[in-house]
Amino acid sequence: MSQLFTAPHRHFFQAAQNGFYRYLTRRLDDDVVFMNWCYETDPPMGIALDPNDEADRYPIQLYHATATQSDLTGKRVLEVGCGRGGGASYLTRTLNPASYTGLDLNASGIEFCRRRHQVPGLDFVVGNAEDLPFPDESFDAVINIESSHCYPHFDRFLSEVARVLTPGGVFLYADTRPQSHCERWDSDLNASALSVSAQRDITGEVIRGMELNSERWEAAADSLVPRFARRVARRGVPATGSKIWENAQNGLMPYRMYLMVKPA
Template identity: 65%
Template sequence: MARTVLWKLNAKIHKPMYAYIARRADDDVLFMNWAYEEDPPMALPLDPADEPHRYPIQLYHATATQNGDLAGKRILEVGCGHGGGAAYLTRTLKPAAYIGLDLNAAGIKFCRRRHQLPALEFVEGNAEDLPFPAESFDAVINVESSHFYPHFDRFLSEVTRVLRPGGAFLYTDVRQWFHCEQWEADLKGSGMHIVSGREINTEVLRGIELNTSQWEAVWDRLAPGFLRPVGQAPTKGARIYRDLQTGKQSYRMYCLVKS
């Protein structure tokens, strides 16, 4: 019980922290997720402008391509953050439409200014009450965001509602070890079929190691002194890095499909 209270308190602290960072962010702060690298390396071909963000991009790419091609499809990303993943996937995977949704008004303002692409749109909204009709999307993407949602089961219900039959929920996130059993139970009870699911701690740790200098530069620039005790960047040696190493946290990637 105490662990759950601490986890919820941590989420409440991080929400205003991310809003604060979004208001201060320069145009190069496009990703807030951790990182990902395989062995052998993924070696995604990237434009020079994308190369500094290689390891967060690879987490997006691996998540979004779990169920095949997204070309010509209608995509919703819930929890789009600073929109770097949405812009990358729109440019490279060629969906017919890509909508990025986030509760953070400052983040959506940033996204609308920074990412202007013909098929890409950003909407302020609640993950637990999606402002879209039923069966509106061919795929829903969610990257490292759902652990902040107060009612994960409501979010899954909304994902199921807005997906078309045969649509895919392409998902990756992290949980403390003591939440993993309930996490799995919620996914299995979502009304969607789990096509694949795996722990990716090793790949995320490898990505963090390779991306540490990038995150340190961003964190030093954006995080004032009062945020340092409560927030931390995903860097080698940080607590979140150590927790992945020891198994105190489990980072997983899933593909679910609506019948």
Template identity: 55%
Template sequence: MAIKERINPFDKTLRNEIGEKAIKLTNKYLYPFVTGRFAPEDVVFLNYGYEEDPPLGLPLEADDEPNRECINLYHRTAAQVDLEGKGVLEVGCGHGGGASYVKRYLRPASYAGLDLNPAGIDFCRRRHLVEGLDFVQGDAEDLPFPDESFDAVLNVESSHCYPHFSTFLTEVARVLRPGGHFLYTDCRVTRSVVEWEDDLANAPLRMLSCADIEPQIARGMKAGRAGTEAVLSRTMPAYLRGLARMQAEWGQKTLTKGNLAYRVYCFQKD
């Protein structure tokens, strides 16, 4: 029995580890590769979808409608406070679709999108020509901005990629003005939740709200699955589709089985 348990490839812990490694490989290699070589101009979101019951029903322009579920997650996170007229930084902006949405619909005075991937930043600068919207290449754990530069910092489904999450939180607090807000959503596998919560509790920020949104994420992923499959088929060579599909399928299965915590937070700097 002990030998069987050691070599069992279907062990639950092993499956979770394989899923997590697929995500890490995707973040490290697939996103930059796809952005630099395959991403068409319409692939502007990289996050999971979100949908409420009844549906959120955001009024969107026709060009934004294909990305409704991904936009819903940005809206749920960013609209926790009034951003109109504010200075906003998004850390981990990906392909910039969320940055464009927030700038155009929630009307902050200025919006800076930062990402570690230089190919992604080049894509954003070419694709999103919106007044007051700028993109910067940089590290989430060493933000290239002076102290107290922003009224709000937004982070959507990106922090699980950071090697030192607590360092990122310290940087968020540093660049926020007093009274500014950290608007945040992300996920962790069950065994990582305690460490996640400890890091958030020890951050130099005050938690105003926290909500579990696993059902809404699962509903959004289901609603947007056909579109995701179409994008994979259109943009990626066959040898990369499997890795991206594995990430999406693992996330959905882990979420629906209760092995993945997905939350949205609002923090404030005193």
């Protein structure tokens, strides 16, 4: 496996990202329950949403598209990296799992989720993606949306996913990487105990959703910083004209979706 970037640099970058997410958890208001990028097809997905969910249509659609690669009805579902819990709440309310557990390393984020999302069958746990606090074969499905790029040892995370899945269980996964890191990404995925059942590049759909959701993300960025710093803050959110948007447009940050299966 080629070393495309050194471990100290990777760990510093990921620690900075984790610190930034903790900062967002403290500063964002209770109405912000999604932190992931967005998704829209052409023609539009047009999924039916509760009126209370409509404002979050485009981040919800990324969750919906990833999770519905498999039927979750009656399944025990774990989401690793649940953030502010919006995806966990939506999927629990709409896809009828037997149970849904959202896990995140950020204790203040989990505290927020427990307070904000009161949904039957949904619970939240503090835990490390590389050392999941669950027995072997505890879940029928594991979901991971735009979180794994923050993990220092992605291969350990994949091993933990395989451990907690039942035989035949599914890993429903979507994330992005810098183009220069994709060789390592592919190598870790191919070396895991999970087999790739479906894979596709969804960068185009993510860009389309990002553009349609720009106003909401720009408003969130504006709320975090003083007026003089807002132009800089907007460069760091998934919105039209931001650095994230430019990198996706230029092919420097491909975004992929996977359905992976643990052998029966």
